[in-house]
Amino acid sequence: MDHPESLAEHRGGTHPPALTTPPATVPAPRPGHREGRGARAAWRAVRPSERLCHGTGAVLTLSGLAHLVVFAVDGGPWDGPVSWRKPVTFGLSFGLTLIALTWVTSYLRVGARLRTALLVVFAADCVVEVGGITLQAWRRVPSHLNMETAFDTAVSMTLAVGGGVLVVLLTVFAVASFRNRPAGPTGMPLAVRSGFAILLVALLSGAAMIARGVVLTRTGHQEAAYHSTAPLKPLHGVSLHAVLVLPALAGLLSRTSWSGRTRLRIMYAAVGCWSAAVLGAAAWAVLTW
Incomplete structure (x- = not known):
């Protein structure tokens, strides 16, 4: 015959305390850990x-x-x-x-x-x-x-x-x-197309400088060839980096909370200002050619 106390324990009256395993301690992520891991993942995706x-x-x-x-x-x-x-x-x-x-x-x-x-x-x-x-x-x-x-x-x-x-x-x-x-985001298509259009001006002005200098060199005017590029240098320099600055501006604007219409207006203003600078440099080249 079972002992009364043993029956009580068997039926659930009294149980020994259960052994519990403490939860594993998860170290808190270091500041910047997630950002660094995300940056590395983004770089690997390139x-x-x-x-x-x-x-x-x-x-x-x-x-x-x-x-x-x-x-x-x-x-x-x-x-x-x-x-x-x-x-x-x-x-x-x-x-x-x-x-x-x-x-x-x-x-x-x-x-x-x-x-x-x-x-x-x-x-x-x-x-x-x-x-x-x-x-x-x-x-x-x-x-x-x-x-x-x-x-x-x-x-x-x-x-x-x-x-x-x-x-x-x-x-x-x-x-x-x-x-x-x-x-791309609002304004990026305009920025990319405008940047490349203005870049073509830089390419044409660079080709013109080389062509004029080669002609002067071949005709025996070496010193004049070195100085013949001066009138076109401002035009070449101004129009060269629009393809860098305009898309960068569009990218920065996409991170703001401004409306798409506002961002597009800013991009049109930036393209207009850059185009005016290119026209001014072109006028200078014509006047000093």
Whole structure:
């Protein structure tokens, strides 16, 4: 016969206390841990070709900044065909443009393979252009329109051919932006199309500078060739970076709480101001040509 106390325990009257396992302690995430993990995930999602272009653009930009330090230490003229200004401005310009175009072209409705191929060729061309200009700056000789020796001629012609490649590549991107409406938030299609349209002005002015300089060089006016580009430089510089600034402005406006109509008005005003600056630089080029 079972003992009364044993029966009571068996029927539920009295039970020994249950053993409970304390919950596992989960460490609180460190500040910025989630943000850092999200940033790494976003970076891994970027295409390898885009990483290549971003990295190349960063190196070219750093090269321009480094030569600004060289200029501060070594001195010399800022203007003229032989100056540290050229590796500084070309390094910064090509580096920032490469980074910007890698981002801006993501809004274009073009095939992924075509975009990748164009960006990789564009990055390689940027390296060639900045590399040739930097090399000649360290050799203390002009980079463009320099036919003094066989080596200088080879460098000058390489830069000219590279400029032609840039014209073709960027024209393809520009045509794609007008052929199909770019994607993106309110104002981005306007910014991308306007940026590429103004960039075409920079390409045409750059081609005009090279063509005029080559003609003067071939006819024996070497010194005049070096100074012949001065009237078109403001136009070339003003119209070169609209494709960077206008889409960046559209991206910043998309992060505000303003209405789409307000953001679009601001973008139209920005495009109008930039176009006015381009027209002013073009008028200056015509008057001083």
